[in-house]
Amino acid sequence: MADRKVGLKLLIDTSSQKVLFAEAGKEFVDFLFYLLALPVGTVIRLLTKKCMVGCLGNLYESIENLSQTYIQPNQDKNSLLKPKAPALIQVPLLLTNEAQQAPTSSKKFYICTGCNRSISDDPSAICPTCLHYSNYGHSSRNINIEVKYIAPPAVNTSSSNEGGFVKGVVTYMVMDDLVVKPMSTISSITLLNKFSVKDVGVLEEKVVDLTMAEGLKLLNASLQSKAVLTTVFLGNTGA
Numbered sequence: 001m002a003d004r005k006v007g008l009k010l011l012i013d014t015s016s017q018k019v020l021f022a023e024a025g026k027e028f029v030d031f032l033f034y035l036l037a038l039p040v041g042t043v044i045r046l047l048t049k050k051c052m053v054g055c056l057g058n059l060y061e062s063i064e065n066l067s068q069t070y071i072q073p074n075q076d077k078n079s080l081l082k083p084k085a086p087a088l089i090q091v092p093l094l095l096t097n098e099a100q101q102a103p104t105s106s107k108k109f110y111i112c113t114g115c116n117r118s119i120s121d122d123p124s125a126i127c128p129t130c131l132h133y134s135n136y137g138h139s140s141r142n143i144n145i146e147v148k149y150i151a152p153p154a155v156n157t158s159s160s161n162e163g164g165f166v167k168g169v170v171t172y173m174v175m176d177d178l179v180v181k182p183m184s185t186i187s188s189i190t191l192l193n194k195f196s197v198k199d200v201g202v203l204e205e206k207v208v209d210l211t212m213a214e215g216l217k218l219l220n221a222s223l224q225s226k227a228v229l230t231t232v233f234l235g236n237t238g239a
Contacts, residue, residue: 005209006031010233013195015202019229020195021188022174028210029172029180030164035219039083047220074108074121112143119143177226208233 009023022028038046040056049057063080071077112118112127123144166172171183181187197203210218214232221231 005211008208008210010206012204014204017234019176024172024174026166026168029166033165041080041083051220109147109149110143111145111147113145176229178228
């Protein structure tokens, strides 16, 4: 399957080898905003444990190595190792559907067969309704009959069926530190003054295609740097 790509136009200061900002469409902005919805376990799995800064990679590996013997009977390690991302939006082009997969073993729920009113995720739980009536000669019951949970379908609230977070009718400006705002001529001029650009001759436009591999690099860089675009596209980690 061909690698999915998203186009991006960079404005580069060649004198400092720094990306000033990028012009982006809704696909790229949706991707950036979707990163905030990713569970930590999914981020670690996408980037791999070795690429994680700090100790979260060790924490992830500890759960992987922990025997099921030590896990509560109504819990599943995959709920932490392979958590399901919120299905509120379509998965952006740059992330594989793995980021939104459900755990291989879904959480189990149980119902009381005595009154069919009480539900629990613990098969040893006592039905409070039946327990109350046990004082009047009825027998109390465990909530231990497994039932199937049917998740509601994702609702597309967009009248234009675009999906995602933002509308696609405008171009967006994405700064090197991932500040996002609608693009305008005035904001572009203001930025040139902010970065003390005296000679427009040093500025260079560069169109790039962002692939899934670079999307993961961007996710990794966003956790470590405030010059994300420069790091990913120019390889200048010291920016």
